[in-house]
Amino acid sequence: MTTTLVPPLVTESEQTRELRLQVRAFLRAEVDAGSFTPWVDTWLTRWDAAFTRKLAERGWVGMTVPVEYGGHGRTFLDRFAVTEELLAVGAPVAAQWVADRQIAPSLLRFGTEHQKRTFLPRIVAGEMCWGIGMSEPESGSDLASVQTRARQVDGGWVLQGRKTWTSGAHEADAFFALARTAPVDPGNRHAGLSQFAVDLHADGVTIEPIVAMNGSRHFNEVLLDDVFVPDDMVLGEIGQGWHQVTSELAFERSGPERFLSTYPLLDAALTAHRETRPGTSSGLGRHIARLTALHQLSISVAGCLQAGDQADTAAALVKVLGTTEEGDIADTVERMLADGELDGVADLGALTALTDAAVLQRPGFTLRGGTNEILRGVIARGLGLR
Template sequence: MRSLPAEASELRREVRDFLAEDRATYGWQPHVDSWISAWDPGFSQRLGRRGWLGMTIPTEYGGQGRTHLDRYVVTEELLAAGAPVAAHWVADRQVGPALLAHGSEYQRRRYLPDIARGERYFAIGMSEPEAGSDLASVRTRAVAVAGGWELTGTKVWTSGAHHAHAFFVLARSAPLDPAHRHDDLSQFIVDLDTAGIEIRPIKLLTGQHHFNEVVLDRVFVPDQLVLGEPGQGWRQVTSELGFERSGPERLLSTQPLLAALTGRLAHETGRAPGAIAELGALISQVTTLRQLSISVAASLSDGQPADLAAALIKDLGTRYEGAVVDTAAAVPDAEPDPNSDDEFTRLLAEGLLHAPGFTLRGGTNEILRGVVARGLGLR
């Protein structure tokens, strides 16, 4: 079993104490999928003041210069509590590391300090209506013009774009060569208040609005906001996905529901013996997956690639999360109600309504299994 450094225990205690006090003061409730569904800029800014955002960003850019394992401890506790982390999540998880890996000095100084303070929010523009997990099929075009580029196309499932300040856009910056589909893709940093952008809501079964379709119509992006080198977008995106797919959010989106389920079953052992056994199996799964996820965090701290392991975590982790919902739903007399004062009942309703997206976001499981197979040398 891979263990975290000894100092992680003290950090974990600090975060737990902060969460208990913050919840008592501000009255937020735990949520399933809190990293997508629970948007609270005030909470993000309070985390920033504690130094728990931008933890891996160097101090010269406003961060803490700490390790990915330190950050892992904090994010684990935030997710386990179902805290309202959606506002800063994408910026902290992958935009910051991408800017450090590929961004210019201008881009780092423009965005990183605000990310670390919890004051700058990002979305990701990868998927398209005809190009989801197969990102090499993107049709958004980037055409070179005087002083920059014009982007035209549509991005979909863009979490938080209606709240965010900017997003990363993957676009084709030269005509497609069918024999080399991964070439000539580029990434751009697009401020979401730029002329030519229309954000259209995609509502969940709950009626909530987290996802969006973002339409770009000849949107101008100056040269200084090209991320990395033109034509290197595929290499950059695949490294970025290592952060997106491997984190504890791929295991712990349903952790508040699992905790509530444990409390419910503690009072119903005679009525649901099968559910008790299934609960034990779930805890075994998440313990194993957590070990794999921590190992990836250690690799990222060492600057090692983790694309293959990240794909595996995302596949197995999101299936586990779905199993948590199924087990909770099978409890006798479980009555899901999103408006209930009973925490188990409310979280079960959220889990049932969010579960269809677990195996889709960040790459469908079928595609990810192909990634793993190719990484193992299989056809």
């Protein structure tokens, strides 16, 4: 396995291009039928289990999972094309997102045969939804400081602690919880951490909502009060949690969701500008240029993952640049509306609602998945600058 700082350029194959067009046609038909209303940040805020099952029936969930575990054995580039189309139209994909993006690859790399055969077919079928139990009230980007504890008992482990900002926990079936299984070693704070597959319906699990400013709920706090986890639900090796978590980050940080969360707003603003001020400059072109570059960088990381190469630095770069751009799009369209540049558009109310939603979500773009401040340090170290 090699480490890649600057991923090589990737060009989609004809097969992948055809797949992309199939997904695009399906989504157009779904929008026309009123199956969903395009929105922003839908991989986090729009949970629709029925829509996920539709995607699963077409083979568009768990695409890279091997056939022997119920998957489709397709490439990361095929998966990239599908997810990019879903996000670009603002489809409700939160129900499968974490399971497909992180849980399945982690199970394939670290899971036991029993865990793979238990969970992967259900993920692929869109029948099992997952969350991630990493962040805590006093441990956000600094996961080495987690306070959740796991103590060994006969036949398994008992977990005690709190996880916060857990997206979709109130809808999900399970999550991976990062917990401390050994006392903190001052010389190596990342040692002594382990991961557990926790049933979110188990005794001792309490899920409390964290309600957003607009009244929506997708974040939660999960309280673990002496929750028993059997030995066969330990992910990987005890004490290797930090290594396992960091191995997941290229999957979490490099995908299209890190730069396309507000693409539906940009598309709506471009349409509105053509309708109200055809032939004039809108200032939106720079966003198209940035997204084009981010698309190429992100798909190149997907190419690295397909080749089995490390692309942690490039993945962090996608996340830093992409999430900043997502917020910049929201700011630009908000300014255009405030300046009256889009007055006269046929459905100003819908555009304003989409803009307001994007602005409200903006603070989270650069926080989730590791703050951009932390990731700039990751990039600096990857480039040998510190």
